[in-house]
Amino acid sequence: MLFDTGALYRTVTLAVLRAGMVDSDADSIANLARRIAIDLSPPTINDGRQLDIHLNGEDVTWAIRGEPVDGRVSAIAALPQVRQALLPVQRRIAAGEPVVMVGRDIGSVVIPDAGVKIYLDASASERARRRHRELVERGVDVDFESVLKEILARDAYDSNRAVAPLRIAPGATVVPTDGMTIEQVVDRIVEIVHESSTPTGHSPSVAGSR
Numbered sequence: 001m002l003f004d005t006g007a008l009y010r011t012v013t014l015a016v017l018r019a020g021m022v023d024s025d026a027d028s029i030a031n032l033a034r035r036i037a038i039d040l041s042p043p044t045i046n047d048g049r050q051l052d053i054h055l056n057g058e059d060v061t062w063a064i065r066g067e068p069v070d071g072r073v074s075a076i077a078a079l080p081q082v083r084q085a086l087l088p089v090q091r092r093i094a095a096g097e098p099v100v101m102v103g104r105d106i107g108s109v110v111i112p113d114a115g116v117k118i119y120l121d122a123s124a125s126e127r128a129r130r131r132h133r134e135l136v137e138r139g140v141d142v143d144f145e146s147v148l149k150e151i152l153a154r155d156a157y158d159s160n161r162a163v164a165p166l167r168i169a170p171g172a173t174v175v176p177t178d179g180m181t182i183e184q185v186v187d188r189i190v191e192i193v194h195e196s197s198t199p200t201g202h203s204p205s206v207a208g209s210r
Contacts, residue, residue: 002050003040003093005103005110008086009077010064011038011055016076017068023075030081038089048137062138074154078161100189104158107169116196117172118189124151126178 012033021029039054045061053061063069076082087110094101094111103110107117122130128148135142158166168174173192177185 001042001099003099003101004050005086005090005101005106006073006077007040007051007053007064008038008089009082010069010073011053011060012036012082012086013069013073013076014060014064015055017072023072023079026079026081029076029079030085033082033085048134066140067142070150070154074157074161078157078163080163083163104166105164107172108167109164112169116193117169118192119168119172119174120177120185121174122177124148124155127151 012029015032015036016023016029019032021032023029037054037056039052039057041052041054043049044052047062049061051061052059053064090101090103090106090110093099094114101111101114107114107119125148128144128151131151132142132144132147135147155166175185175188175192180188
């Protein structure tokens with residue numbers, strides 16, 4: 001199973017926006033994160049999604065990828081109370097069936113004992129190009145420079161936050177992905193997993209810049 005943990009923080013951010021909360025009210029946001037029902041499941045619609053994401057029963061798979069969420073998710077994800085509230089959810093998923101977990105602190109904080117740790121790296125311009133193409137294909141009217149600016153801001157925020165900052169986890173294999181196709185990246189990940197002697201019961205993790 002593929003699990004992008006960023007979807008959890010994005011879903012919480014959407015709930016925060018709808019509730020009209022401010023980022024400084026960390027305890028209330030953490031309590032909201034514990035109360036809401038976030039359900040992740042294999043995709044049921046062939047529209048490019050990797051997962052179905054439901055918030056209190058509502059399909060919010062694409063709603064959490066909109067610009068309003070983009071603009072606030074880093075600030076909310078940096079709140080220690082929110083990260084603590086969602087940590088048990090992530091670890092429970094990792095302790096179940098074999099899973100590939102994607103996120104900026106998976107190998108360093110969430111499951112530091114993962115059987116395989118991979119840091120997918122790409123330049124900001126490359127990631128902006130991918131993100132811009134994804135948005136355009138979904139019919140979103142946004143210019144490349146705006147996407148690049150948002151990615152650079154998020155990188156700076158996530159790398160310098162006090163709690164669970166973006167880092168290359170000890171023991172992680174770094175995979176530069178500029179110029180690579182999705183198929184080539186997947187092939188490289190599979191190659192690394194096959195080369196690793198993963199202990200039974202440990203979940204491989206994929207973490208880093210995307």
